Amino acid sequence: TAAAPRPWRLFGAMCLLRLPRITQPLEKEEEEMAALMGQIELEKSHYSDHEIRKLEEEEQLRRRKESTYDDDEAPGKTVIMAQDLEDKWEQKLLRFKAAPRITDADKNNNRTSLNRKLDSNLMLLVKQKIGNQELWLLPQVEWQPGETLRSTAERAMATFLGDHIQAKILGNAPYGIYKYKFPRAIRTEDNVGAKVFFFKAFLQSSDLSQTELKEDYLWVTKDELGDYLKSEYLKKVNRFLLD
Amino acid sequence: PCRAQPKKKKKVDVKKEQAQKDRMKKKIRKLEKAAPEMIPIEDFITPLKYSDSNRVRSLPPLSFEESERRVLLMKKWCLFKQKQDEAEKKAIQSLVEAQQEALKELRLESEELYQAAIRRDEGLFPFERDGPNYTPPIPGYDPPEGKCVDITKVYTQ
Numbered sequence: 001t002a003a004a005p006r007p008w009r010l011f012g013a014m015c016l017l018r019l020p021r022i023t024q025p026l027e028k029e030e031e032e033m034a035a036l037m038g039q040i041e042l043e044k045s046h047y048s049d050h051e052i053r054k055l056e057e058e059e060q061l062r063r064r065k066e067s068t069y070d071d072d073e074a075p076g077k078t079v080i081m082a083q084d085l086e087d088k089w090e091q092k093l094l095r096f097k098a099a100p101r102i103t104d105a106d107k108n109n110n111r112t113s114l115n116r117k118l119d120s121n122l123m124l125l126v127k128q129k130i131g132n133q134e135l136w137l138l139p140q141v142e143w144q145p146g147e148t149l150r151s152t153a154e155r156a157m158a159t160f161l162g163d164h165i166q167a168k169i170l171g172n173a174p175y176g177i178y179k180y181k182f183p184r185a186i187r188t189e190d191n192v193g194a195k196v197f198f199f200k201a202f203l204q205s206s207d208l209s210q211t212e213l214k215e216d217y218l219w220v221t222k223d224e225l226g227d228y229l230k231s232e233y234l235k236k237v238n239r240f241l242l243d
Numbered sequence: 244p245c246r247a248q249p250k251k252k253k254k255v256d257v258k259k260e261q262a263q264k265d266r267m268k269k270k271i272r273k274l275e276k277a278a279p280e281m282i283p284i285e286d287f288i289t290p291l292k293y294s295d296s297n298r299v300r301s302l303p304p305l306s307f308e309e310s311e312r313r314v315l316l317m318k319k320w321c322l323f324k325q326k327q328d329e330a331e332k333k334a335i336q337s338l339v340e341a342q343q344e345a346l347k348e349l350r351l352e353s354e355e356l357y358q359a360a361i362r363r364d365e366g367l368f369p370f371e372r373d374g375p376n377y378t379p380p381i382p383g384y385d386p387p388e389g390k391c392v393d394i395t396k397v398y399t400q
Contacts, residue, residue, distance in 0.1 A: 008352060010352060019372070019375075020375050021375055021376070021379050022375050022377060022378060022379055023375050023377055027323075029319055029323045030323075032316055032320075033316065036313060036316055042300075043300070043302060045300065046293060046298040046299060047297075047298045047299075047300060052297070052298070098377075098381070099379045099380065099381045099382075100378075100379075101377075101378055101379070118379055119375070148356060148359040148360070149349070149356055149359070150359075169364075172359065172360050172361070172363075172364050173345075173346060173360045173361060174345040174346070174349065174360060175338070175342055176341040176342070177344060177345040177349075179348065195348060195352065197345060197349065198345070202372075236341075239338070240337075240338055240342070242335075242338065
């Protein structure tokens with residue numbers, strides 16, 4: 001006997017995360033502790049070869065100043081002192097310019113760019129038409145019989161970002177579910193509501209210039225999700241997001 | 244007259260060679276019977292040049308305020324880490340609960356999809372990722388040329 005058709009429509013949604021590229025700034029306690037650990041390590045350590053060389057050269061300089069006697073080395077020979085080496089290394093470090101941790105996209109608050117907020121996770125939000133409303137949601141697509149929910153989520157990702165997207169999907173099982181009933185006008189015996197199953201994936205490729213996003217899209221952090229998502233949806237999504 | 248002598252030489256040589264070979268074989272057997280030598284762990288042996296007395300740092304002893312400050316900081320750190328650990332465990336707990344709820348709902352929907360969902364994902368592990376750095380990579384950066392020569396000592400048993 002064939003199974004009775006279920007009244008719930010199934011959707012697969014993909015939560016695509018861009019993982020952080022730089023480390024988060026240290027908290028106050030962490031900074032204090034790091035300083036203390038460095039100090040204790042210094043106290044417990046012995047002198048290194050470089051430090052011994054520096055100390056001996058300082059001794060030599062001092063002796064030369066106090067009593068003017070010629071050492072074995074004639075003044076013609078130029079000896080590289082440890083202090084000179086340190087200065088040279090310092091200069092070399094100052095000449096190197098690292099890329100800034102706060103990028104231009106941060107300053108402009110350009111939420112469509114991936115270069116923003118490099119120290120936290122960014123999630124993809126897409127504007128979709130549900131019923132007669134345009135809502136900001138995680139990209140979702142209706143499940144079709146014959147495919148697993150994971151492939152539904154992959155299809156959702158491909159619909160919005162193209163086929164060439166490289167993402168590592170974390171497992172076959174869904175991470176969360178959002179269940180809602182249709183408004184009474186559309187509700188029927190066979191079509192009570194919808195269940196949206198969320199899957200998580202990590203974005204592998206950092207370059208998205210090849211993808212053509214047709215609809216409006218945003219990359220937001222977990223704190224900014226509240227600006228765009230409805231409260232019930234947001235509650236369910238926040239349960240499976242770590243930050 | 245000439246024939247007898249070369250023959251004697253050969254026999255004696257053969258016997259001597261045989262005796263030598265037996266002695267070598269005995270030595271080899273003795274060496275093999277002895278227990279294999281342990282491979283020394285180079286990290287645990289401090290080279291002698293670091294135990295010189297002139298290497299010891301001379302620093303002023305810690306003041307009372309400094310040691311007090313250190314103890315109080317350690318206690319604050321302990322509390323901080325405990326709170327951090329608790330928050331992490333709570334987050335993981337909520338993650339697991341959300342997933343269990345999702346799987347329960349899926350099972351109510353269709354058994355076939357549920358079975359497909361709880362199947363193990365073979366391609367997931369081994370999972371590799373480059374960790375975050377302090378600054379983002381400079382686009383178009385040309386690192387200076389250089390060669391690394393590995394001088395670790397390799398021991399064979």
